Amino acid sequence: MKQIILSGCNGKMGHVISNIVAGRDDCTIVAGIDINTQRHFDYPVFAKPSDYAGGADVIIDFSHPSVLTPLLAFSKERGIPVVLATTGYSKAQIEEIHAAAKGTPVFFTANMSLGINLMVELAKKAAGVLGDSFDIEIIEKHHNQKIDAPSGTALMIADAVSGVLDEKPQYVYDRHSQRKKRDKNEIGIHAVRGGTIVGEHDIMFAGRDEILTISHTAMSKEVFASGAVNAAVFMCGKTAGLYNMKDMV
Ligand SMILES: NC(=O)c1ccc[n+]([C@@H]2O[C@H](COP(=O)([O-])OP(=O)(O)OC[C@H]3O[C@@H](n4cnc5c(N)ncnc54)[C@H](O)[C@@H]3O)[C@@H](O)[C@H]2O)c1
Ligand SMILES: O=C(O)C1=N[C@H](C(=O)O)CCC1
Numbered sequence: 001m002k003q004i005i006l007s008g009c010n011g012k013m014g015h016v017i018s019n020i021v022a023g024r025d026d027c028t029i030v031a032g033i034d035i036n037t038q039r040h041f042d043y044p045v046f047a048k049p050s051d052y053a054g055g056a057d058v059i060i061d062f063s064h065p066s067v068l069t070p071l072l073a074f075s076k077e078r079g080i081p082v083v084l085a086t087t088g089y090s091k092a093q094i095e096e097i098h099a100a101a102k103g104t105p106v107f108f109t110a111n112m113s114l115g116i117n118l119m120v121e122l123a124k125k126a127a128g129v130l131g132d133s134f135d136i137e138i139i140e141k142h143h144n145q146k147i148d149a150p151s152g153t154a155l156m157i158a159d160a161v162s163g164v165l166d167e168k169p170q171y172v173y174d175r176h177s178q179r180k181k182r183d184k185n186e187i188g189i190h191a192v193r194g195g196t197i198v199g200e201h202d203i204m205f206a207g208r209d210e211i212l213t214i215s216h217t218a219m220s221k222e223v224f225a226s227g228a229v230n231a232a233v234f235m236c237g238k239t240a241g242l243y244n245m246k247d248m249v
Pocket of ligand 2: 087110142146150151152153154199
C-alpha cells in the first residue's frame with residue numbers, strides 16, 4: 001500500500017483525488033497539506049510540509065506556485081518523490097524544478113491526461129510538416145475559478161511545437177495590445193474563462209484555404225486526478241531525476 005501526502009488537499013483537485021484514492025486498494029493518503037487546514041477526509045491536514053513528521057512514499061501537489069520551494073526542500077530532505085501538477089509557475093520556478101530534480105525524483109507535467117500527452121505528439125508531427133507555411137494558434141478554455149492564464153497545458157503544447165520549428169517562434173498572448181498584422185514567426189496563445197469548463201485545448205494550423213485543428217476536451221476532473229495517482233504510484237522508489245507522462249506511458 002503506497003502512502004501519499006496530498007498537497008492542496010482542500011482544493012477542487014484535492015477533493016477529487018481524495019475520493020479516487022479512497023476507492024483504490026494500492027494506495028492511501030496519510031497526510032494532507034493546505035493553508036486551509038479543515039479536515040474533510042480521514043487523514044490529518046497540515047498548513048505546511050515541514051509540519052508533518054511522519055513518513056510517506058510519494059507526494060502529489062495540486063496547489064499553488066508559492067508552495068514550490070518548501071515542497072521541493074521537503075521532498076529532498078525526507079527522500080520522498082514528488083508529483084508536481086500545479087500550473088502557473090514562473091520561468092525561474094521551472095528552472096528551480098529542473099535543478100531540484102538533480103537531487104530528488106520529480107514528476108512534472110501541466111496535464112495529467114493521456115489524451116493531451118498524445119495531442120502534444122500529434123501537434124509536433126503536424127508542426128514538423130506544416131510549421132513553415134501555416135500559422136499556429138492555440139486556444140484554451142477553462143472554468144471561471146482558474147487563476148493562471150494561459151493554461152500550463154497551452155504553454156506545454158507551445159513549447160513542444162517550438163522545439164520542432166526551424167526558427168524559435170515568439171509567443172503572442174491574445175491580440176489586444178498591438179495594431180499590426182500577424183508575423184509569420186509567431187504562436188498565438190489565447191485563454192477563455194467561463195462557467196464550469198473542465199479544460200479544452202485546440203491547436204490550429206491555418207494555411208492558405210485550409211485549416212487543421214487538433215482538439216482535446218476533458219470531460220471531468222477525474223481524468224487529471226487518476227492520471228496523478230497513477231503517476232504517484234509509478235514514482236514510488238524512483239531515483240532522482242525529472243519524469244513526465246512519456247516515462248510512465
Ligand atoms: N496538471 C494537471 O493535470 C492539472 C489538472 C487540474 C488542475 N491543475 C492545477 O492544479 C492547481 C490546483 O487546481 P485546483 O482547481 O484544485 O485549485 P483550487 O484553488 O481549488 O485548490 C488549490 C488548493 O491549494 C491550497 N493552497 C493555496 N496556496 C497554498 C499555500 N501557500 N500553501 C498550502 N496550500 C495552498 C488552497 O487552499 C486550495 O485548497 C492549479 O494550479 C491548476 O491549474 C493541474
Ligand atoms: O483546472 C485547471 O486549472 C487545469 N489546469 C491545467 C492547466 O493549466 O493546463 C490542466 C487542465 C485543468
